[in-house]
Amino acid sequence: MTSGIHHITAITRKIQANVDFYAGFLGLKLVKRTAGYEDADQLHLFYGDAAASPGSLVTFLAWEDGSPGRVGLGQPSEIAFAIRPEAIGFWLTRALTHNIALTGPAQEFGEPVLRLKDPDGIIVKLVGEAGVDGPAPHVTKEIAAADAIQRLRGATILSEKPAATAAFIAGHFGFRTVAEANGILRLASGAGDVIDIRNASGFWTAAPGTGTIDHVALRAPDRPAVEAAAARLAGEGAGDTNMHDRTYFYSLYVREPGGSLVEYATDGPGMTVDEPPETLGTTLFVPKHFRADPDDVRARLPQFSLPGEERMSERDLPFIHRVHRPEMPDGTAVVLLHGTGGNETSLLPFGARLAPNAVLLSSRGRSSDEGYPRFFRRLTAVTFDQKDIVGEAAAFAAFMEGANAAYGLDPEKTLFVGYSNGANMIGAVMLLHPGIVRNAVLLRGMNVLESMPAAGTPEKANVLMLTGEADPYGRFAGDLERLLAARGASVEHRLLPAGHDIGPADLELAKAYKERVIG
DSSP states (O other): OOOSEEEEEEEESOHHHHHIIIIIISOOEEEEEEEOSSOTTSEEEEEESTTOOTTSEEEEEEOTTOOBOBOOBSEEEEEEEEEOGGGHHHHHHHHHHTTOOEEEEEEETTEEEEEEEOTTOOEEEEEEOTTOOOSSOOOOSSOOTTTSOOEEEEEEEEESOHHHHHHHHHHHHSEEEEEEETTEEEEEETTSOEEEEEEOTTOOBOBOSBTSEEEEEEEESSHHHHHHHHHHHHHTTOOOOEEEEOSSEEEEEEEOTTSOEEEEEEEEEOTTSSSOGGGTTSSEEOOGGGOOOHHHHHHHSOOOOOTTSOOOOOOOOSSOEEEEOOSSOOSOEEEEEOOTTOOTTTTHHHHHHHOTTSEEEEEOOSEEETTEEESSOBSSSSOBOHHHHHHHHHHHHHHHHHHHHHHTOOGGGEEEEEETHHHHHHHHHHHHSTTSOSEEEEESOOOOOSSOOOOOSOOOEEEEEEEETTOTTGGGHHHHHHHHHHTTEEEEEEEESOOSSOOHHHHHHHHHHHHHHTO
């Protein structure tokens, strides 16, 4: 009977740091990159051995710049990989030389264990397992086959009902209880994988977020086995279950009595069903059920570089932001500012269509309106917090000075594109900090400043304003046009047969404008 752990899935806040740790430091192979199955705007990476074998896989959902979670009851707390016992010394030295936080080695259930922390704080155990021989260990320039990670070894689950959790996993998924020590029940599969169930009674409950493990997936031989398990669980009243075709495996999800999410996933068809073994992990796949434009999805997903590849590190600047590098940069850049309800990914598809060969820099507003990011607070539909505007405009001006230096942006060849609240912020920056913005497209923009600073030397700037004829805020656009023109900007204002939303006409006009003013 097929049994054991198929994969473990966790959540990361910074995908580049995650890649550097799992593909770089640990030496795992990136075997698949997809858009998320529940959310197309969520990058999902799979790491494993050289053949992407079931039982070697650890996967990460990227919540880029997302809020940290809390490890607690009803959640896995550790990931364990199997190495040869004689490789413990190699990994201890490697961790010390790479400044990786670690404890150990220590003996657990008679085996040497090193505990490491990944960049999100997730605990990763390297367990010296006697006689372990993985199906296809991944060898790198720095890690030889004898020292390489062989496969997944196990996971630790925190439960306030350890006996019930153990009985559930043993009764449905081919594990058995093999040992108990120090508040831990150890379950093992026929393949030697282990699940340690720690009695965490009295501990706080888990909270989802970055730096947490979402679920452990156990191995099923085929789809009929998954469907049979679903029928058994339903018959026993085990709670809600749902089944999904994940392209690379078919699986069901269920929560064990202690609250942790458990997946039951088939070995086949495997990671090579849509990608040959020699190119595993090189292509981004977008699940077809979203029926989304793959180019739009790719534009919204965070970029990263594998170890040894040329990279551009994201800098620590005053605004959370996303940088998108094209394959063939033309020396231009587009800076994108979202509207209310959006974030730093919202306008990236618009930017990619507007300028396919431009560097895209998209920032997230730092103010909040009913939980949504904005670039400054509003008091009513058409009145705004003036102190917030002034402070955030100054912060954004400083952000752009830092971004120009960090990412090599040429202000003369940079086009600012803002929608609604983002367009209003660009207008405020132009009025309060002349020279920061040289070229702009303002989509549904209006003036938000109640008093103007004294006019200084006129600044050369090119502005295209696009206003919807049916936009309820469109009547305020003329004030901004007049103020910008009075400060020396060359303003072109177009009325479109539209409302507040933007559409294809906005894109075509913005594209033509970029070609005229910066090429």
